[in-house]
Amino acid sequence: xxxxxxxxxxxxxxxxxxxxxxxxxxxxxxxxxxxxxxxxxxxxxxxxxxxxxxxxxxxxxxxxxxxxxxxxxxxxxxxxxxxxxxxxxxxxxxxxxxxxxxxxxxxxxxxxxxxxxxxxxxxxxxxxxxxxxxxxxxxxxxxxxxxxxxxxxxxxxxxxxxxxxxxxxxxxxxxxxxxxxxxxxxxxxxxxxxxxxxxxxxxxxxxxxxxxxx
Amino acid sequence: xxxxxxxxxxxxxxxxxxxxxxxxxxxxxxxxxxxxxxxxxxxxxxxxxxxxxxxxxxxxxxxxxxxxxxxxxxxxxxxxxxxxxxxxxxxxxxxxxxxxxxxxxxxxxxxxxxxxxxxxxxxxxxxxxxxxxxxxxxxxxxxxxxxxxxxxxxxxxxxxxxxxxxxxxxxxxxxxxxxxxxxxxxxxxxxxxxxxxxxxxxxxxxxxxxxxxxxxxxxxxxxxxxxxxxxxxxxxxxxxxxxxxxxxxxxxxxxxxxxxxxxxxxxxxxxxxxxxxxxxxxxxxxxxxxxxxxxxxxxxxxxxxxxxxxxxxxxxxxxxxxxxxxx
Numbered sequence: 126x127x128x129x130x131x132x133x134x135x136x137x138x139x140x141x142x143x144x145x146x147x148x149x150x151x152x153x154x155x156x157x158x159x160x161x162x163x164x165x166x167x168x169x170x171x172x173x174x175x176x177x178x179x180x181x182x183x184x185x186x187x188x189x190x191x192x193x194x195x196x197x198x199x200x201x202x203x204x205x206x207x208x209x210x211x212x213x214x215x216x217x218x219x220x221x222x223x224x225x226x227x228x229x230x231x232x233x234x235x236x237x238x239x240x241x242x243x244x245x246x247x248x249x250x251x252x253x254x255x256x257x258x259x260x261x262x263x264x265x266x267x268x269x270x271x272x273x274x275x276x277x278x279x280x281x282x283x284x285x286x287x288x289x290x291x292x293x294x295x296x297x298x299x300x301x302x303x304x305x306x307x308x309x310x311x312x313x314x315x316x317x318x319x320x321x322x323x324x325x326x327x328x329x330x331x332x333x334x335x336x337x338x339x
Numbered sequence: 340x341x342x343x344x345x346x347x348x349x350x351x352x353x354x355x356x357x358x359x360x361x362x363x364x365x366x367x368x369x370x371x372x373x374x375x376x377x378x379x380x381x382x383x384x385x386x387x388x389x390x391x392x393x394x395x396x397x398x399x400x401x402x403x404x405x406x407x408x409x410x411x412x413x414x415x416x417x418x419x420x421x422x423x424x425x426x427x428x429x430x431x432x433x434x435x436x437x438x439x440x441x442x443x444x445x446x447x448x449x450x451x452x453x454x455x456x457x458x459x460x461x462x463x464x465x466x467x468x469x470x471x472x473x474x475x476x477x478x479x480x481x482x483x484x485x486x487x488x489x490x491x492x493x494x495x496x497x498x499x500x501x502x503x504x505x506x507x508x509x510x511x512x513x514x515x516x517x518x519x520x521x522x523x524x525x526x527x528x529x530x531x532x533x534x535x536x537x538x539x540x541x542x543x544x545x546x547x548x549x550x551x552x553x554x555x556x557x558x559x560x561x562x563x564x565x566x567x568x569x570x571x572x573x574x575x576x577x578x579x580x581x582x583x584x585x586x587x588x589x590x591x592x593x594x595x596x597x598x599x600x601x602x603x604x605x606x607x608x609x610x611x612x613x614x615x616x617x618x619x620x621x622x623x624x625x626x627x628x629x630x631x632x633x634x635x636x637x638x639x640x641x642x643x644x645x646x647x648x649x650x651x652x653x654x655x656x657x658x659x660x661x662x663x664x665x666x
Contacts (some may be wrong), residue, residue, distance in 0.1 A: 237347075291435060
C-alpha cells in the first residue's frame with residue numbers, strides 16, 4: 126500500500142507491533158480479516174503524496190480514507206487517536222500546514238502535498254516538545270487518550286495567539302487579547318477530556334506561553 | 340461511507356460543469372459533508388474538490404467600500420481578518436461563536452452557508468425525515484424538538500439552520516455571488532438563498548445543480564454598533580438555542596435605525612423587519628426593546644420542547660439591544 130520515498134533504516138516499535146497485531150489477527154480469524162479488507166473492484170485508488178513529520182510518503186488510497194485512518198492504519202502513526210470520529214472530541218487533532226484540524230473529518234485525498242505534524246513529530250532530537258514536557262510537569266492528563274490531540278491543539282493555539290487571532294471571549298475582537306485562562310479554555314474547547322484534567326491542561330499551556338521551563 | 344469518485348477541480352467553470360451531473364457534489368472544507376457521508380445521509384457518487392481553486396482564498400475591498408470574501412476563505416481566516424474585525428465585528432463575533440478552532444480552520448465561507456441542519460432526526464437514519472427521505476414524514480414534529488425552529492417552517496419539516504456566520508451576514512445585507520454550470524454569474528441576497536421547507540424540505544436553497552457560491556459580498560459597513568449574542572447549552576462549541584445579531588444606530592436617547600437577525604429560530608437566519616420597524620425612532624429603553632421582541636416573535640409557533648425559544652428569543656434580543664446601546 127505504502128511506497129516510502131525516504132529509506133527507513135530500522136523498524137519502529139509501533140510498526141513492529143502493528144505488523145505483529147495484523148499477523149495475529151489473520152491467524153485467529155482469516156475469514157473476518159479477508160472480509161474486512163475486501164474492497165469493491167470498481168473503486169479507483171487515488172495517489173496521494175503526504176509529508177508527515179518531515180518524511181515523504183506516496184500512497185494509493187481508497188478516496189474514502191480519512192486523514193486520521195491514513196495516519197493510523199497506513200502509516201502506523203497511532204499517536205493520533207480516534208475518539209468520536211465526528212469532529213466533536215478533538216482526540217484526532219493534528220497540524221496541517223501550520224493549522225490544527227480534526228483529522229477524522231477530512232479525506233487524505235484532499236491533502237495531496239500537505240505538510241502534516243502529528244504528536245510523533247513534536248519531539249526534537251529525542252527531547253520532548255516544551256508543550257509535552259509541560260503536560261507531564263503539570264499532570265495535564267489522567268488516562269491520556271485525549272492527550273496527543275490536546276498537545277497538538279495547544280501548540281497550534283500558541284501560534285494562533287502569537288498571530289493575534291481573537292476568540293469568542295475576546296471583549297473587543299479588533300484587539301489582540303492577552304492569553305488569559307479564559308482565553309485558553311475557550312480556544313481549547315474543541316478538545317474534550319473526560320477525565321477532566323482541564324485545570325492542569327490550562328496550567329501547562331499558560332506555563333509554555335509564559336516561557337516556562339518547557 | 341459509500342464508494343465515490345474523487346476529482347480535484349482545476350478551474351471554477353469546469354468544476355461547475357462537472358458538478359452539475361446527478362450524484363455529484365462539491366467538497367471544500369468537508370467538515371459537514373464527510374460527517375454526513377460516514378452516516379450515509381449524503382451518498383455522492385462524485386466529489387468535486389474545490390478546496391484548492393485559485394481566488395477562493397481572497398478577501399478584498401470592493402469599489403463601493405465593501406468587502407468581497409472568496410467562498411473558500413476559512414472561517415478562521417475570515418474571523419481573524421483585521422478589516423472584518425474593525426469594520427464588521429459582528430461577523431467576527433458570530434464566526435468565533437460557532438464550532439471549534441479545529442473546525443473553523445477547515446470550514447469555508449461557502450460551505451458554512453450551505454451546511455445541513457443538525458436536527459437529530461435528520462441525523463438518525465432509523466427515523467422518518469422528509470429532508471433526508473422525501474415523503475417519509477417528520478419525526479421532529481412530535482418528537483424531542485427543543486433544538487428545532489419556531490418561525491417560517493411547515494408541518495413537513497421544522498429543522499433549524501445551524502449557522503452563526505450566516506446570521507451576521509444576513510444582518511449585514513450580504514449578497515452571494517454564484518457561478519452556474521453554464522458559467523453564468525448571478526448575485527443573490529443572502530436572505531433569498533434559502534428556500535422555505537413547505538412540502539419540499541429536501542430542497543434547501545435556490546442554487547441549481549452545479550451552481551457554486553464563488554464569493555460573498557458585504558456592502559459598506561452599516562452605521563451603529565454591531566453585537567452578536569449566542570445562547571447555548573454550554574459556554575463554547577455548541578449550536579445555538581437562540582442567537583441574535585443586531586446593528587443599532589443611536590441618536591441621543593433614541594434609536595435612529597436598527598437591524599435584527601436571529602439564529603436558531605428558522606430554516607434560515609431570520610431577519611425581522613417587524614422588530615426593525617418597531618425600533619426605528621423608538622426610545623432606547625427596555626420597554627422599546629421588549630416591544631421589538633414581541634413584534635419579532637408575533638408569528639412564532641412552538642412545537643412542545645422548543646416552546647421556550649420564543650420567550651428566550653425576546654429576552655436575548657432585549658439584552659443584546661441593551662448591550663448595543665450601552666444601557
